Amino acid sequence: MSFHVHAKDLLGRVGTIRTKSGAFDTPHMFPVLDPYHQVLDQKFFEGAKIGAVMTNAYLLKRGQRSSGIPDVHTTLGFNRSVATDSGAYQILEYGGVQVKPAEIVEYQEKIGSDIGVILDVPTGFRSDPSRARWTVDETMRRADAALESMTREDILWMGPVQGGVHLREVERSAKEMSKRDFPIYALGSPTELMESQRYDILAEMVVAAKSNLPKGKPLHLFGAGHPVLFPFLVALGCDLFDSAAYALYARVGRYLTSEGTQLLGDMVEFSCPCPACADLSPAEVLNSDPKQRELRLVQHNLWACFSELRRIREAIRRGRLWELLESRARVHPALMDCFARIRSHAGLLESFTPVVKPHGIFHLSASSEDRPEALRYRAMLPGSTDERGRTVLVLPGRWRRPFHEDPRYQVVANSFDDHRNVSICYYSPSWGPVPIELDETFPIAQAEGRDLGDADLYQSKAGDVARFVKTLRPKSVILVSHGDFGRLVTEEMRKTLGKRRVVVLDGEKLKPQAIIKSVERKIA
């Protein structure tokens, strides 16, 4: 029973959870199985490499035959890891049923669950603050009662965090639950937020929980099972999900993709090449018998979820999770909103992201300004050079990296690189000021970006360049202007340092040797 982390990016991580029945990789989604309506067999799960499922302990208990307590693995016909939900939600739903926390723990222990959930009280979406407070307190009391009653040590128990949309309650719940030693923590009540596409509030809920829970433990999010949300939720630190959506959607002809839900009846061809889609057309599936249709959709929906989870794991391993978010955010306006929320927690994301990455990163647009590498670059900048009071030679940092190898300006840079009275600083539409000292460091030299002529980005970066050069207390500034961005840098530099201290050379007209001569004259 353990959780090992192999790779990290943003708050996301790739890990392995080991239970008494085997190991599986995270981020992972437990497909929720109905013990009384089984559509899939173990062979499918093996083929799709799904190492852990979930079922509802309460429903299992309710449907229990007289023959005694069932073994959950036998009942499901699944010999790898099985998680069980306490059924708290159903208990509330059906009302009136009195089940004690200890009873539910005992039952999960007896049926042989690998991962269990204590009997919490879901806050739900519509609770007012006082009801939310009560659900948090009552969940804590039940957690204590449950911890008291546990007898087996080979089950990974989840400690549920509640509070719903009341973020302070979520924070309090997370802090309190952290004091109890659960191997896994879990966040409840997101379902209605997902259904109403309030992914922005959902993001805040996850942040409130995650930032108050022990970092080394996995975080489970109850009831999340749509692939469009996985990249965002993983980026915020969720390691585990459970959902029956794959099956519920299948029953009504809904087909999950990383770009959203489609109706089978609306589709002409499958772009998905999974085993459930590769050989048939949507019309053929639609017209097959209802059981076959449901089976195909169930299988596809799971392949869609696990493809996306694998894509996310690969993105984390490559250090490209931010890039995945950039792309996936454009799949729906509600995801743009979610991404905007995530970006507003840039500092938190930064603190969890590795300092050096196996692959270069991409600077795509203004939104890339919030990525951890950009934050770090801006933080590193002020201390990057101790040269003060010199002539600062400001050169264009264009597409070629490192900038000093740009064939157009290489000889210029080489001529003054070791000059004791000259400092060299590049200006880049992605990074703003890049002193030559940082030109070969991560992420500058490993980042790909293009000059897209974005006027707002130009304006903000030109200001950054001028302000940075001012901090060098330059004796004088010689600026080689190139293109529209160069003109804007010129303007900002003159505004910030005064016209007379800035000499501007036209990089588009002058040859390198002419630039060198001009610079030599100025510093002579």
Next chain:
Amino acid sequence: MSFHVHAKDLLGRVGTIRTKSGAFDTPHMFPVLDPYHQVLDQKFFEGAKIGAVMTNAYLLKRGQRSSGIPDVHTTLGFNRSVATDSGAYQILEYGGVQVKPAEIVEYQEKIGSDIGVILDVPTGFRSDPSRARWTVDETMRRADAALESMTREDILWMGPVQGGVHLREVERSAKEMSKRDFPIYALGSPTELMESQRYDILAEMVVAAKSNLPKGKPLHLFGAGHPVLFPFLVALGCDLFDSAAYALYARVGRYLTSEGTQLLGDMVEFSCPCPACADLSPAEVLNSDPKQRELRLVQHNLWACFSELRRIREAIRRGRLWELLESRARVHPALMDCFARIRSHAGLLESFTPVVKPHGIFHLSASSEDRPEALRYRAMLPGSTDERGRTVLVLPGRWRRPFHEDPRYQVVANSFDDHRNVSICYYSPSWGPVPIELDETFPIAQAEGRDLGDADLYQSKAGDVARFVKTLRPKSVILVSHGDFGRLVTEEMRKTLGKRRVVVLDGEKLKPQAIIKSVERKIA
């Protein structure tokens, strides 16, 4: 032998090409097969639903055995549509070989090609303007000679457009080639641009050709075979591609995805669920025998290409090609650049896009401003209402559509909707001014968008609102301000119309009834 179009979006379209050997859907990529090194059999192509391939007529001719002229379908073991390239590129490459245009036509006729290419002269990437001009002229002369020599009427011939990066030559070439009646036109020389990721120039080349060719004919782009580029090239009007990249990449362990190329050795798991990936891990494929490894990669690479083509076809059918571009542009900075170029041709894209779409559209960010629906909306706006000289009631257009059903302001709108001295206009961060007359029309009522608090978008849309309201020559303006955007609209309105003519009511503080009373007092 025909080309039928079933659906259109931007310059992209879904069609069917019928040859003497069968039909296949476009956009389509002809996998280029090496007749002397065949890795795949017909069964694979059937399973992957690939209805047309390509091979090189010149290489076939060179390798020809003494036993006489082969049949191309028999040689390839493929009984569906086979396209043949003339081998012009190879002829130039190996030099000195004299093959006459008529000879190459005759050979393709004899081997039974379904789709043929005349012997053109590729301009290439590095030709100067005079060389480019010559290649265009010489290709035209050869086209005329080829057309002269054709004897079969059951072959679809491609008329190649050349000119390389010299856009005027591309335009001239397209115009001239249009005068010849080819069933398919083709654009040459993009390979080096793709290799150097100059997708921006590539986009301009395609536009130069496409906008000067007959609209009803398919456009083929030579040598394009990476799935990351397909959405962009299709959006610009390419219907057909051919490529051997899927096979060449496979030989060196390169794995194609819609998000870029990966090295097999760098991958831990496959997120692709295609038949070539579903059952093995990257390490298992890497360690299998070289032939097996190549076969797996070849198969996966083709699945990746055709998955993306199917995704594009579905996006066109749903009217969501723009949305696909928004997402795919974020996959790499060079694609952002390509998308920026595409957006600069907004007018051209608009002229090919259906006026009404089967599904609503998404307003994602400032880049959505260039989509055809946004252009049309702005064009429609000035004539949308003939009410002049009234009091204009300016209300917030928030998340709920149509705006007049926003529960917060519904009663306000209802109270004055039929008032003969009042016009109602909403302000929306996605659309700017929305007069109530347009509130229920496409795309306003069918568009999803979120208020992401984008300051630049606010500024530009607030100005649009004020300018539009001014065109109504209002007697007075009553503006219900809500949120940051409302405050900016207030500012712009006061600037444009003068402080005294704008009455501002605080939508966040006032109840609907209070707003109604205030408005009634003002118009009394």
